[in-house]
Amino acid sequence: MKLKPTLLALLMGLGIINGIKGQDWPNLSEFQDANAKLAKPAANENRVVFMGNSITIGWINSRPEFFANKPYVNRGISGQTTPQMLVRFRQDVVDLEPRVIVLLAGTNDIAGNTGPSTLEMIMDNIKSMADIAEANNIKVVLSSTLPAFDYTWKPGMEPAQKIVELNKMIKAFAEKKGHIYLDYFSALADERNGLPKKYAKDGVHPTVEGYKVMEPLVEEAIAQALNN
Numbered sequence: 001m002k003l004k005p006t007l008l009a010l011l012m013g014l015g016i017i018n019g020i021k022g023q024d025w026p027n028l029s030e031f032q033d034a035n036a037k038l039a040k041p042a043a044n045e046n047r048v049v050f051m052g053n054s055i056t057i058g059w060i061n062s063r064p065e066f067f068a069n070k071p072y073v074n075r076g077i078s079g080q081t082t083p084q085m086l087v088r089f090r091q092d093v094v095d096l097e098p099r100v101i102v103l104l105a106g107t108n109d110i111a112g113n114t115g116p117s118t119l120e121m122i123m124d125n126i127k128s129m130a131d132i133a134e135a136n137n138i139k140v141v142l143s144s145t146l147p148a149f150d151y152t153w154k155p156g157m158e159p160a161q162k163i164v165e166l167n168k169m170i171k172a173f174a175e176k177k178g179h180i181y182l183d184y185f186s187a188l189a190d191e192r193n194g195l196p197k198k199y200a201k202d203g204v205h206p207t208v209e210g211y212k213v214m215e216p217l218v219e220e221a222i223a224q225a226l227n228n
Contacts, residue, residue, distance in 0.1 A: 025084065026084040026087035026088045027077050027080070027084065027088065028087070028091060030077050031075055035091065035092065035095065035096065038073065041097050041099075045099075046071055046226055047073060047096065047097065047099055047100075048070075048098055048100045048102060048222055049096055049100075049101050050072060050074045050076060050102045050104070051075050051076070051089070051092065051102070051104070051105070051129070052075075052076040052080075052143075053076055053078060053079060053104070053105060054076065054077075054078035054079060055076065055104060055146060055205060056074060056075070056076025056104055057074060057077060057078055058076070058205055059076070059211055059214075062206070062208055062211055063211045063212075066211070073098065075093065079113055080105075081105075081108045081109045081114045082105050082109050082125035082126060083109075086129055089129050089133075090132065093129075093138070094132060094133070094136050098138055099138065099225075100138065100140075100141060100226060101129075101133045101138050102141040102143060102221070102222065103130070103140070104143040104145075105143075106145035106166050107145050109121070109122045110122070110157065110162050111151045111154045111157055111159065112154060113154075119162065119166050123166070123173065126170065127173060130142065130177065139179075139180070139225035141182050141218070141221045141222065141225050142170050142173070142174045142179050142180070143182040143218075143221075144170060144171070144184050144186075145167055145170070145185070146185065146188060146195065146200075146206070147163060147188055147189040147190070147194050148194060148195060148204050149192045149193065149194025149203055150194070151203075151204060152203065152204065160193040160194055161193065164185075179225075180221045182217060183217070188210065188213060188214075198210075199213065
């Protein structure tokens, strides 16, 4: 639709048009250059894309050796919620032509980073990403949301039990659809259903020791997905 000059001027005066142009709510720009430079996977390459938030991008920052010399592509963006990931899913996952997607998401939704979100809303986005992957012949690994007793940036949200319930929903969906469910939660949670200090100093973002617990679990899940 072409806007009339008077309406266009009014919207620009209100900052609406410039605001829309300036927005990159899903942060599509974050990996555009890296995606453009990434070669197509080789014929025998089992490329894996890790999609997620700060926990995912923090993994390659804290433990680069885990990703070194492997066909692993990290596409985590700090602070992201599942609707943001869903918007960039085609660009940052499907177009990279992986064999497997490892999705780790949900905690920022529960924290309300992009507004209030029910568990059902989170699951709808996870389901949509899984369905898009499946439609493009990408094997799906759905990770449990990591334990968290509280959020330092959003205290009082009481996420622990919500995460337990969300993980039940993720597991049930994975089993129904034949995807791999990756249970980080059971290996990391303490008696409060939170993350102990040795695994996350702030109770949310894994330490090197936390990632070391996660690594063999994800390797096993990827192997299962490739053989699924």
